[in-house]
Each structure stands twice: as structure tokens, then as C-alpha cells.
Amino acid sequence: MSDEGRKDTSHFDHTIKLLLVGDSGVGKSSLLLRFCNDTFEELSPTIGVDFKLKYMDMAGKRLKLTVWDTAGQERFRTLTSAYYRGAQGIVYVYDITRRDTFEALAEVWSKEVEMYSTVDECVKIVIGNKVDKAKGGREEGWVTREEGETFARESGSLFLECSAKTKVSVREAFEELVKGVMETPSLMEETANKDSVKLGGFRAQKGPCC
Template sequence: MDSTSSKQPDFDYLFKLLMIGDSGVGKSSLLLSFISDAFDDLSPTIGVDFKVKYLDIEGKRLKLAIWDTAGQERFRTLTSSYYRGAQGVVMVYDVTRRETFTNLADVWAKEVDMYSTNPESIKMLVGNKVDMQNERVVTRKEGIDFARQCGCLFIECSAKTKMNVTQCFEELVLKIIETPSLLTEAYGVKRNIFKQTQQTNDTNGCC
């Protein structure tokens, strides 16, 4: 037996994904819904939380390292370092709160441009809480138009009903796979991106 075989990674690609957006838009609930079958109204994330998810897509075993950042302004300097090396960025807003949509352009898109170290990183714009149609204030067309303007993928989700949650992450990952420069650094590499200093709380937060 090859003595090195036991040291091979248990995945073909390791992708780092970052979730950003205002506090309360449901980033942590989306992540929890994707990782498990659970849905909870969660307290705000303190700093950064972190989850791992394995996916099998197109015959490849993928390891997703998903960083869930706090939306509160006081944590911005802490979370800026987590943009480094991210192949995918999930930008989340709440379709029932217009300011969370407006802040995508005013705050979050600017942060991606400022801190991202992968010029070709894939961005996914996510309108969450579409189960609350009676309270919707941001239209689907507005979301589509903003995504086109920023060169993002776009999807509307509900963490509560799980509508499009898995599809959101799978479409993002498929686009990453189609981008050679992002695959080069993710292929069979067991870079320890888990060693970055992180400040987390024991329970996930809905930020």
C-alpha cells in the first residue's frame, strides 16, 4: 500500500464561501437550512461563524467551507480578513426590508471590491424571506436588475420553507467549477483555511 494514500484529501475541491449582508436578513438561517433540515429564528452572529458541507456534483466530491459573517457595523474590521481566498460570495438581503437591499450597493458590494483577493470570485445575490409575500417591498425584478448590474448570479430563497436554498449553493458552486482560475487553487489542496482567527458564538446567528 502506498504510504501516502492515507494522507490524500477526502475531497476533490475545497471551496471557501463567504456569506455577507445586513444583520437580520437570515444568513445564518439560510446556512442552517442548507447544512441540515432545521430552521430557527437565530440570534445575531457575533463576529464570524463557520460550517462545513460536503457535496457531490458532476462526479466530484466538494468540501465547502462556509463563513457566516456578522452584519453589524462594529464587526466590519473583524470580518474583512475573511474575504481572502473566497471563491464564492453570497450576498443576502431581506425582501421585506428595503434598507437591506439598498445596503448591498452602498456597503456590501464595495466591501467585496475592496477586500476580495480573487478577482474572478463568483457572487450570488440572494433575496431571502420570500415566504413573507404579503410583506415584500423589494420586487424580483429589482433583484434581477441589481444582479445584472453587479455581474452576480441571482436567486430568491426562503430559509423557513427551504425553497431554493440548496439550489442557491449548488448554482454558485457549479459556476465556480466553470471558472478555471478558481479551480486551480482549490484542486486537491488541503490548505488549512480553518486556522484563521475567528470569534464565534456557540449558537449560529441570524444576521
């Protein structure tokens, strides 16, 4: 799989919509920035919704990914719920050092996906972010890898631990998610030859290409 050496963004075979969800402060925006631009910044919490474009080649197809980053704060839930529509891939993100953000995946975010997702066979991945902090071992109360794997298995999701800061497994996580979408015939049929990003009946303003 490659996204290098091809700058032509006028041609693509499929548009795939990915959505990042999770509590505020878990690093969703940093993961998005690392995946799209291969950079890292300490970012303020997202207000509302942000998104970036990412072009890549996989299995002989040119893909345009629209990757949406949603605010984790409860006051933005009504606003961001509309952005679940049409998402073929869902990225659950938690901070391995904050157990409450992991517990929120089952208590809040999986229920949100079930309530608002309009794609029956959407592919999901669970990302345990900030794994760089566990380099010297995990402190008591931190989320273990086994716990993350168990939740992913029970929710029918893929799983990886990542670090937006050191870029460990970030690219691999998104590649696995996109691969899962491409291996689901019904999803590939609906993503073929789409040239606009829509929210409900409205055309959304596009963010910068990357």
C-alpha cells in the same frame, strides 16, 4: 448533484470557500443552517464570524465547502474583512421585506467585496431571503423580484429569491454558486487538493461538519 450516502470526509478533490455577507437580521445564519443541516431556527445575530463544512458531489468531483457566515453589524466590519481572503464564492443576502437591507448591497456590501476580496474571478450570487412572506403578495415598499434581478445583473451576479424558513430555493442557490465556481478554470485550479482552512497566515478553527 448529491451529498447523500457518502459519509467519508477524508477524501475530496476540491475545497471551495463561500462567504455570506449582508446586513444583520437578513437571515444569513438561517440560510447557512438550512443548507448545511436542513433545519430552521430563529437565530440571534452572529457575533464576529461562524462557519460550517458541507461535503457534496458535483460533476464527478467530491467537494468540501467551507461556508462562512459574517456579522452584519458595522462594529464587526474590521474583524470580518479578513475573511474575504480566498473566497471563491460570495453570497449577497437581503431581506425582501426590508428595502434598506437591499440598498445596503450596493451602498456597503459590494464595495466591501471589491475592497477586500482577493480572488479576481470570484462568483457571486444575490439572494433575496424571506420570500415566504410574499406568498399573499408583496406590501408597498418591499423589494420586487425585478429589482433584485436588476442589481444582480449590474453587479455580475447570479440571482434567486429564497426562504430559509420553508427551504424554497436554498439548496438551488448554493448549487448554482458552486457550479459557477466549478465552471471557472482559474478557481478550480486554486481549490484543488487543499486540506486546510486558512485565514491570512493562520489556520482557522474548524466548526462542526455537516
